[in-house]
Amino acid sequence: MELDTGATAWMLTSASLVLLMTPGLALFYGGMVRGKSVLNMMMMSFGAIAVTGVIYVLWGWSMSYGADVGGILGNPFDQFALQGAIYDEAGEFLIDDFGVPAIVGVGFQATFAIITVALISGAIADRVKFGTWMVFVALWVTFAYFPMAHMVWGGGLLSGDGPFVIGDAAPIDFAGGTVVHINAGAAALVLALVVGKRKGFGTEPMRPHNLTLVMLGAALLWFGWFGFNGGSAFTADGFAGLAWVNTTAATAAAVLGWLVVEKLRDGSATSLGAASGIVAGLVAITPAAGSVSPLGSLAIGVIAGGLSAWAVGLKFKLGFDDSLDVVGIHLVAGLWGTVSIGLLATETGLLYGGGINQLAVQAIIAVVAIAFAAIVTYILAIILKAVMGWRVSEEVEVNGIDLAVHGESAYEGLQSGSVIKEVRA
Amino acid sequence: MKLVTGVIQPHRLDDVKSALEAAGIRGMTVSEASGYGRQKGHTEVYRGAEYTVDLVPKVRIEVLVGDADAPSVVDVVVNAAQTGKIGDGKVWTVPVDDVARVRTGEHGDAAL
Known part of the structure; x- marks a missing residue:
């Protein structure tokens, strides 16, 4: 295959856009927690970038796209440290079927692993040991994310090569309804249950401390998602354009869906609701962006926002x-988006005369994805609970995790002090 | 000497400041405060979760004046801060033993 510079440029751009989503997520989540724990919340995302970025080049790529082991995962030693993933025998860069160097694909896929594990952190805000989180990130991407990516995108059990193909209906997950959102959402539910509630949950007010950060974060997520969905066409063509428009249509509709529900139920259309609707719409359209029409995308979005x-x-x-x-956003909207394909896919959807097969296939892969993510996450979570412990002390939780765990505070209050030592040797 | 302290609605601050300036008062201290009285708080809703916010933002102003000026300063503040609605705040006066101006070391009325 000849190098396609246009496609390569778009894929490098897409990878960069998707990487930007995780700092965007840090802002989105950081603004939603209390001011005393914003740095810890943001560090959970940045920690996910660091740990996953290292692991991905070592065994992440190989476990996702290396030689198949039982349809569940790729052999981690097959392309360990990207051996054989960059050059061919002649020493030339390997080029994929779209004319894009394989190494560009490695970068693009690494960014997906990073954002997926970072998403989970929102379920356990304000209360977990940073060390336990960092170890969890390493274990979770290894045992939950890479296998799921392999099963869905690497030719495994949940792909078109697997057993869940009914008639002409093969599983469809364009950019990560199962791999990213159901995976992270199910993990979040399990982790929230294992880790337990914040002190004061449901009785003390825990209002978001900075909604402007939340809106900035949501905007960056939307921007980055053009790489997430647009890049999942793997080339710069009309398919990428369709994904772009579908992404925007669904997201815009989801904002309206969320705001209408809020206005009717709570009396106000809120900024947090708009930011949340953005994410719900982006999540729901993720698996469907390549197989539905813009009109179908509007339906997916408005329902995702309301739901x-x-x-x-x-x-x-x-x-x-x-x-x-x-859970409420990524698991629920991820499930809806995955199943909606069975209704709205223009070639095989029920509402387009495609019969029930696609709907059945989508429901099956959604259930398998939930079960897999929940079981793996539960095992990892209880092992970590026994070995390292999840929770910081109650005193640390109440006084604020930033100071106790990171030795910093995000905002300057009235204070006085002096420099003890400029640089610690 | 007296210390006149007012806790007022934040949006009345500019009018109170102008009125005090017009009355010849040359300085005051302003700080953000929060509290509640008969006004009570309000509710806020975040993703459907309703929180009551008991403490309402207020502005506290403090003015040091001579004994003779205190009643008129209180009236100036009250008139300028009043909207007639619940939550307008309160103004009170307390006696002050001594005042010192840091720059010069002057004491008493000379330091006002």
């Missing part, structure tokens, strides 16, 4: 502290 606006209240009814609603 998530309703779902964020479930944690209070059911009594689990998914602090920043990773």
